[in-house]
Each structure stands twice: as C-alpha cells, then as structure tokens.
Amino acid sequence: MCAAPAAELGITLSVLAEAPDASAALVIPSAPVGAHGDVDAVLAFAAECDVVTFDHEHVPADVLAALAEAGAVMHPTPQALVFAQDKLEMRERLTALGVPCPRWARALTVDEVTAFGDEVGWPVVAKTPRGGYDGKGVRVVASGEELHDWLDRASAEDSPLLLEEKVPFTREIAVLLARSPSGQAAAWPVVETVQTDGICTEVIAPAPDLDPDLAARATEAGLRIAGELGVTGVLAVEMFELPGGEFVVNELAMRPHNSGHWSMDGAVTGQFEQHLRAVLDLPLGSPRPRHPWTVMGNVLGGHHTELYPAYRHVMARDPEIKAHLYGKGVRPGRKIGHVNVSGDSLTDLRARARHAADYIEGAVTE
Amino acid sequence: MCAAPAAELGITLSVLAEAPDASAALVIPSAPVGAHGDVDAVLAFAAECDVVTFDHEHVPADVLAALAEAGAVMHPTPQALVFAQDKLEMRERLTALGVPCPRWARALTVDEVTAFGDEVGWPVVAKTPRGGYDGKGVRVVASGEELHDWLDRASAEDSPLLLEEKVPFTREIAVLLARSPSGQAAAWPVVETVQTDGICTEVIAPAPDLDPDLAARATEAGLRIAGELGVTGVLAVEMFELPGGEFVVNELAMRPHNSGHWSMDGAVTGQFEQHLRAVLDLPLGSPRPRHPWTVMGNVLGGHHTELYPAYRHVMARDPEIKAHLYGKGVRPGRKIGHVNVSGDSLTDLRARARHAADYIEGAVTE
Structure with missing residues (x-):
C-alpha cells in the first residue's frame, strides 16, 4: 500500500x-x-x-x-523497533516513562502466574513477548496451570512470559502518528478500534464521543512515546479506554497499521504516504480528516475464494465505498482487504462499511 | 497515474x-x-x-x-476515438448532433480561408485536424496568406485544415465524465480551466460562479456526446463559456485529462480510478467532490532540473499540498507534475496552489 x-x-x-x-x-x-x-x-x-x-x-x-x-x-531503527518486537521490553520502558499500562509481570513458573493473578485478580492475560499478532500469542487464563505448556517452553528457553491484568476497559482506541528523524511529528485524530475474536474488524475515525481531554492526553502520550523511544515512521499506540476517563497502553506497532487504514481515503495524508515521508525525513503531510467521519471495515477471508463478483456487486451498490483488496490468497479469518467510507452520518457509514466487507467476505449474500 | x-x-x-x-x-x-x-x-x-x-x-x-x-x-473503441483524433470528424459529428460549436469550415486554399474569415470575422483560428496538443497545431491568423505554408502541405496531402471562428469567450470550462461499455455514466462537476499561452496552468473545481442552468446544459451536452459517440472511459469536453449563458465545445479528449487531475485528491473517485472502472465495465464510483473547492496547479518544466529540494520546501511550507510529480525529464514548458489543494477558501487555495507550482518550477524562490 x-x-x-x-x-x-x-x-x-x-x-x-x-x-x-x-x-x-x-x-x-x-x-x-x-x-x-x-x-x-x-x-x-x-x-x-x-x-x-x-x-x-x-x-x-x-x-x-x-x-x-x-x-x-x-527507520525505525533497531533501537526503537525492539519496543514493538518485544512486549516485555515495551512494558518495562513505558512503565519507566510513567505511561499508563496495565499492571504486569514476568513469569517463568506456575507459581509466578498464581502470585500475579492473586494480586491483580483473575483471569489474567498471558502473552508471548515476541511474534504474536491478531490475537495469536495471547491467552486469557484463570489459573497458572492453564499456562503450563507455554511456561515449560518459556523455562526451557529462559524467556519469560508477559502477564498483564485484564483491565475492565470500555472500548479500544488507538493513537496513530508519524515521526521523522528530524523530530517532526504529526498525529491523526484518536480512533476507536473494534475487535472481534482478537482481530480488528472496524475502525471509526475519530473515536465517537471521546472526551476531548482524554483524546489530548492519549495523543500526548503517543507523541511522548514516539519521542522518548526515538520512533521514526508511523507509530500506532493501541490503548484501552477505562471507566473514569483514563486509559492504558495495550500494544505498539512501528509501521502503518490496521488502525490507520481509514486515513488512506479519510485524511489529507494517508498513513502509507506519511510513513514514506517520515522514513525519508521529508516534511510530514497534514493528518487532517477530510470528512466528519470515516469508517474502515476489514475484509477477512471467508466463503468466497474468487472475490471479483462480490466486489463488483459492492461497487455497484455503493459508489462511495473505497475497497482495497490486497491480492492475497483467501484463507478463513485472514485479512485480505478493507473498505473505507466517509461522510456525515456515522450510523449510515458503519452500516455501509459492514455490509460491503461482509458481502465481499461472503458472510451476507444480499 | x-x-x-x-x-x-x-x-x-x-x-x-x-x-x-x-x-x-x-x-x-x-x-x-x-x-x-x-x-x-x-x-x-x-x-x-x-x-x-x-x-x-x-x-x-x-x-x-x-x-x-x-x-x-x-476502450475507447477506434470508432469513438476518431472523434478525439481528428478535429474535422469531431466538428462534423457534433454539428450533426446539434451540439453548440463555433462556426467552422474546411480549407485547402487561401481563397477558402479568406471566404471564411470574411464571413465570420477576422482573425480566425486554424487547426491541423490531427496531432495537435497544448497549443501546438493551432494558429490564429488575420489573413489567408498567413497560412500559406500549412495550406501548401494540406493541399499536397489533400487533407483540409479546420477553420473556426474566434469566439468571444469569457472563460474556458470543461465537462469531465466517464462512461462504461454498459452505458453507465458519471460526470464530475463542471470545472474552470485557466490557460496560459495555450497550456492549461490551473483548474478550479467546481467552476466559480457558474450559472447552474449553464452547468446542467453543459453536463447534459457532455453526457449526450459520450452516449452518441459511444465513448468508453473518461471523456473530457473542453468548452468556451460565452456571454449570455451560452457555451460552445472546443475540443474532446477520450482519456484522463489535465482538467480532471483535481479529482485525484478532490473527489471520492479520481479520474484515473474511474477510467479503469469504465474501460473494465466495472460499476463507476461516485464523482462527488470531497471539499467545497479543489484547485489544481500544473507544474511546468522551468529553471530547476533537480526538483527534489524545491519539492521538499513546498511540502514543509504547506502540509496540505498534494504534489504529483511525473518522473519525466524537465524541459521548459513541459508538464512535469501538478499540485492539488482542497478546502473552503478559494482565494487562499488558488494562492497556495500557484505558489507551490511556481516554487517547484523555479519561477519563485521564496
């Protein structure tokens, strides 16, 4: 892209x-x-x-x-990239910076898991520090014993698991920004990301009804993380919004990210253009949204292996839908494309984005 | 593109x-x-x-x-394309369709030019029917004698010149649309095109202060031309706006056209996407403008042969400028890129587009 x-x-x-x-x-x-x-x-x-x-x-x-x-x-440099590669490195660094995080711990043994769960409350979230994505490498467990296979491997490799409290979040939001080697940074509006079975299925830009103060603090945290970690290129900071106007950081990605796909059609500068500008140390473009609302719907692999007929139907049904197909082979649940649609009525846009994505997937047939 | x-x-x-x-x-x-x-x-x-x-x-x-x-x-078919290739074929067909055109005639001799000029008034516009672009293949002459070299060649090849009356136009406008083999058609808003020395330098979308009735009649004429000529793909109909709310067709182009470059950033569906949809008989996308105004400024080859430093300056000066460089070698006066900028204030946008194009060209240095 x-x-x-x-x-x-x-x-x-x-x-x-x-x-x-x-x-x-x-x-x-x-x-x-x-x-x-x-x-x-x-x-x-x-x-x-x-x-x-x-x-x-x-x-x-x-x-x-x-x-x-x-x-x-x-760009990003390996020194920065490690904080997106290794979730333990990330937690340690963000905690040192005072950025809000869930309570967390390292664990190699069942006893360490038990102690952490007894302290923060069960269930707890266990993550392999490296290699996970789209819900892979993450488990929610109600006891240390449920993790024995992961712990066996972690002990054998002397590579601890990351444990996190399961925070009572009200929704997931994301701060997306770009930072250049010169230090110029530009943030898009905070978005809401909707996850289904651990996979992002919808992004709403900007996040509806977001407290402006929370939006400002979340954006500030994202910019601070980018600066302190020396991030260059696009940075996505996935966050949980908590009751009472607080947030915690969930994960970092140092590249154009699913939470920013809306910007390809919905912002003056899309995240792929901005990433190129940033890593080449060109002046950054404006992240201003072009429309009051943009909704992105992910297209996951489904019943169709030949997407073209469905795609054609969607194009005819809604001439304002911007469909982006990735040219990947279709496998169930694999992200194979996304649709964007922009306008004034959020309810209408969400319905249209969902329908288009579902129709291309084959989840609906009319 | x-x-x-x-x-x-x-x-x-x-x-x-x-x-x-x-x-x-x-x-x-x-x-x-x-x-x-x-x-x-x-x-x-x-x-x-x-x-x-x-x-x-x-x-x-x-x-x-x-x-x-x-x-x-x-797509377009050769049967349609001939009306964009040959200006005499175009004039003959549009006149038969009753589409407003300047008065025109064929000429092989000085006497024929003299007779036409005496009838419609001097000076007259002479065009080689094929091969012209950007003002090439066009002359404005005050007598038949001024055309003797072209007439000698035209006679030798038995290939008449096209003569047209020089209409007292108030400005140039263009209707851009796409039509698919199935017959679906979609028109963008009528734009104003500003020419300098026969070369388009600026396009304003939509055309400011255009009488809505004229806009509707011009668009209807464009759609009718596309249908009657069997055009497939993008069609640009360049027109002269006349005093009194009338228009005449100047030229046709059957491809994405300079007058539609604004749509790449300023419309839900840009002309290059729409051309692909049209020639593949995919459903057409919405031509709706994303912003109240979009201004396109052409970048012509100028003093810089290395565009990169100027480009960088422009990006830093105006983060909302969308610059499109074509990767062509720089020759004076050659179209080597364009800039688009969209927003609410036309005066502001025109100044910004002009500055950006001028700066990349090297025509201004601050």
Missing part, C-alpha cells in the same frame, strides 16, 4: 518479497525475492536502498544487527 | 512503454518497451491484455485496425 503514494511522491520503492507472486511484488517493479530472516538476502537488498523500513516487526535481531554493521540506514 | 488506483482495485496493469525509463515503467511492474506506432509491438502487447486503453490520441489508424482485426477489446 506504499506503492501508490511512492508513485505520487516520485519515490523509487523496492520491496524484498517473500515470493514472486507476493502482494507487494504485483505492484512494485523492483521486487527481488528473499526471506526477511535471510541475512545475505536482506544485506544484498539493503545495499541498493537509501533507507530501509519494515512492514512487520518480525525481522530477527541478528538480521538487524548485520544491517547496522553494513551501514544501512533503517 | 493509473498505477495507484489499479493497485487499490486489484487490477493488473501493463503498459507499453516508449522506453525502459519511461514514467509509467517506473511504477508498473509489467512494462514491455515498444512504440505505439509499431503494429507488431502493439499486437504482441495487446495479446496479453483483457482490455486495451490509451493514454493519448496518437495511435495511428492502421495500428487500431490491426488491433481490431486481432480481436483486441479496446
């Missing part, structure tokens, strides 16, 4: 593609094939780039170290 | 590029090199395409005939 703004901005984009038919390789002329964990492939790729950035957090530390050793310019 | 919406829509785009470093080849993975006048190259290219469309009007008739013979699906 960086391909479109790169073309508009006159930026030559290359992608290290996992396969010749990877989504990105379909739209980017320069797409050598290689694995993100293959040091030689990544080094050869980076040697041709002025700036290297990342579209996920899973590039291994040894690859990042080899890139740094070779003098590659990376 | 079709590359970005093609990626979003999941359409696989190929371009027959005039050179490996042509603008389009920089952003489209499938870009075989070949000349648009080379029958074999065009046929080989078209054999791999479901639908063939055109980004200019200069594909020769024999190439179009060979494509038709080979069964290539073309």
Whole structure:
C-alpha cells in the first residue's frame, strides 16, 4: 500500500518479497525475492536502498544487527523497533516513562502466574513477548496451570512470559502518528478500534464521543512515546479506554497499521504516504480528516475464494465505498482487504462499511 | 497515474512503454518497451491484455485496425476515438448532433480561408485536424496568406485544415465524465480551466460562479456526446463559456485529462480510478467532490532540473499540498507534475496552489 503514494511522491520503492507472486511484488517493479530472516538476502537488498523500513516487526535481531554493521540506514531503527518486537521490553520502558499500562509481570513458573493473578485478580492475560499478532500469542487464563505448556517452553528457553491484568476497559482506541528523524511529528485524530475474536474488524475515525481531554492526553502520550523511544515512521499506540476517563497502553506497532487504514481515503495524508515521508525525513503531510467521519471495515477471508463478483456487486451498490483488496490468497479469518467510507452520518457509514466487507467476505449474500 | 488506483482495485496493469525509463515503467511492474506506432509491438502487447486503453490520441489508424482485426477489446473503441483524433470528424459529428460549436469550415486554399474569415470575422483560428496538443497545431491568423505554408502541405496531402471562428469567450470550462461499455455514466462537476499561452496552468473545481442552468446544459451536452459517440472511459469536453449563458465545445479528449487531475485528491473517485472502472465495465464510483473547492496547479518544466529540494520546501511550507510529480525529464514548458489543494477558501487555495507550482518550477524562490 506504499506503492501508490511512492508513485505520487516520485519515490523509487523496492520491496524484498517473500515470493514472486507476493502482494507487494504485483505492484512494485523492483521486487527481488528473499526471506526477511535471510541475512545475505536482506544485506544484498539493503545495499541498493537509501533507507530501509519494515512492514512487520518480525525481522530477527541478528538480521538487524548485520544491517547496522553494513551501514544501512533503517527507520525505525533497531533501537526503537525492539519496543514493538518485544512486549516485555515495551512494558518495562513505558512503565519507566510513567505511561499508563496495565499492571504486569514476568513469569517463568506456575507459581509466578498464581502470585500475579492473586494480586491483580483473575483471569489474567498471558502473552508471548515476541511474534504474536491478531490475537495469536495471547491467552486469557484463570489459573497458572492453564499456562503450563507455554511456561515449560518459556523455562526451557529462559524467556519469560508477559502477564498483564485484564483491565475492565470500555472500548479500544488507538493513537496513530508519524515521526521523522528530524523530530517532526504529526498525529491523526484518536480512533476507536473494534475487535472481534482478537482481530480488528472496524475502525471509526475519530473515536465517537471521546472526551476531548482524554483524546489530548492519549495523543500526548503517543507523541511522548514516539519521542522518548526515538520512533521514526508511523507509530500506532493501541490503548484501552477505562471507566473514569483514563486509559492504558495495550500494544505498539512501528509501521502503518490496521488502525490507520481509514486515513488512506479519510485524511489529507494517508498513513502509507506519511510513513514514506517520515522514513525519508521529508516534511510530514497534514493528518487532517477530510470528512466528519470515516469508517474502515476489514475484509477477512471467508466463503468466497474468487472475490471479483462480490466486489463488483459492492461497487455497484455503493459508489462511495473505497475497497482495497490486497491480492492475497483467501484463507478463513485472514485479512485480505478493507473498505473505507466517509461522510456525515456515522450510523449510515458503519452500516455501509459492514455490509460491503461482509458481502465481499461472503458472510451476507444480499 | 493509473498505477495507484489499479493497485487499490486489484487490477493488473501493463503498459507499453516508449522506453525502459519511461514514467509509467517506473511504477508498473509489467512494462514491455515498444512504440505505439509499431503494429507488431502493439499486437504482441495487446495479446496479453483483457482490455486495451490509451493514454493519448496518437495511435495511428492502421495500428487500431490491426488491433481490431486481432480481436483486441479496446476502450475507447477506434470508432469513438476518431472523434478525439481528428478535429474535422469531431466538428462534423457534433454539428450533426446539434451540439453548440463555433462556426467552422474546411480549407485547402487561401481563397477558402479568406471566404471564411470574411464571413465570420477576422482573425480566425486554424487547426491541423490531427496531432495537435497544448497549443501546438493551432494558429490564429488575420489573413489567408498567413497560412500559406500549412495550406501548401494540406493541399499536397489533400487533407483540409479546420477553420473556426474566434469566439468571444469569457472563460474556458470543461465537462469531465466517464462512461462504461454498459452505458453507465458519471460526470464530475463542471470545472474552470485557466490557460496560459495555450497550456492549461490551473483548474478550479467546481467552476466559480457558474450559472447552474449553464452547468446542467453543459453536463447534459457532455453526457449526450459520450452516449452518441459511444465513448468508453473518461471523456473530457473542453468548452468556451460565452456571454449570455451560452457555451460552445472546443475540443474532446477520450482519456484522463489535465482538467480532471483535481479529482485525484478532490473527489471520492479520481479520474484515473474511474477510467479503469469504465474501460473494465466495472460499476463507476461516485464523482462527488470531497471539499467545497479543489484547485489544481500544473507544474511546468522551468529553471530547476533537480526538483527534489524545491519539492521538499513546498511540502514543509504547506502540509496540505498534494504534489504529483511525473518522473519525466524537465524541459521548459513541459508538464512535469501538478499540485492539488482542497478546502473552503478559494482565494487562499488558488494562492497556495500557484505558489507551490511556481516554487517547484523555479519561477519563485521564496
């Protein structure tokens, strides 16, 4: 999704593609094939780039170290990226900064889990510090025993789990911003993210009925995190809104993020354009929304393997729907696209976005 | 500029590029090199395409005939395209349809020019029916003798010139619309186009202070032309607004057109997305403007050959400017990019668009 703004901005984009038919390789002329964990492939790729950035957090530390050793310019830097790669590093750092977090602890044993749960209340949330996404690597457990398999592996690897209290949140919100190496930063309005079974299904921009003071404090926290951690590029700070006007940070992502897809059509500067501007240290664009409301609906893999007929129907039914399909193979539950729709009536927009996403998925047939 | 919406829509785009470093080849993975006048190259290219469309009007008739013979699906069709390729064919057909045109005539001799000028008033406008653009192929003459060189060639080729009365227009406007093979059509608001030395330098969407009745009649004429001529894809109808609420058609273009560049950022559906939808017979998107006003400023080649530093300055000065650079070599007067800016205050937007375009060109330095 960086391909479109790169073309508009006159930026030559290359992608290290996992396969010749990877989504990105379909739209980017320069797409050598290689694995993100293959040091030689990544080094050869980076040697041709002025700036290297990342579209996920899973590039291994040894690859990042080899890139740094070779003098590659990376944004975000490995020093910042670790806080999006490792949830224990993130919790430790944010706590030190005084950023509101759920109570948390490290655990290698059932006893440590039991002690934490007895202190903060059951159930508790257990997370593998690295590698999780879309609800993977997360469990909600009512006892230490339920975690014995994860704890066995954690002990064997001497790599503790992250435990967090299960906070009584009223909804999930996200602060999305970009920061450049020069230190310029720009934040989009705080959005509401709606999760279903651990997967984001809908984003509403801006978050409806959000207390302006909370919005300001959440945005300030996001900007402070970006500055203190030295983030460059887009940063998404996922948060829980709590009763009483408070919030805690849930997770960080240092890349264009699902919570910002609305901005592609709903803001003067979309997150993919802004990420390119930021990592290249170009002046940032305006994050101003173009419309009172924009609703994003994720399209998950469903019953259709051939999306085209449904897509055509949706285009005919609603000429204002902006559908973005990713060119990925359809697997049940996989994010394969999203739709955006903007306007004045939030109720209307939510219904239209949901219908379009459901229809493309095959969850509804009329 | 079709590359970005093609990626979003999941359409696989190929371009027959005039050179490996042509603008389009920089952003489209499938870009075989070949000349648009080379029958074999065009046929080989078209054999791999479901639908063939055109980004200019200069594909020769024999190439179009060979494509038709080979069964290539073309949109617009050669039968429609001829009215954008040949201004005499266009004048004859529009006049037969009763669409308002300037008075016009064919001419092969000085006497014919003299007779026409004496009838409609001097000076008159002379045009070569094919191959002109951006003021090329157009002369305003005060006597038949001034045209003797063109007339000598026209006579030798038995290919008459087009003569038109010089209408006392108050400004230039344009109707931009798209029409699909199924017959669905959608028109953007009528825009004002500002020309300097025969080259469009600014477009204001919608045209300020346009009489709503004139806007409706102009749009109706555009839709009627599209339907009667069987146009598929984007059609631009350039018009002169006359005193007294009338208009005449100046020229036709059957492709995304400079007068529609504002729509890339200013409308729910931009012209490049709409052209793709139309030629593929997908349902058309909404042409609704996203903002009260959008102003487009063309960037012409000027003093800078390296645009990047100026571009960076413009981005920093105005975070709402959307600059689109084409990746073309800089030659004085060549269209090398454009800027769009949208908002509520037309005076403000015009100043900002003009400044940004001028600064990138090098015409102003602060």
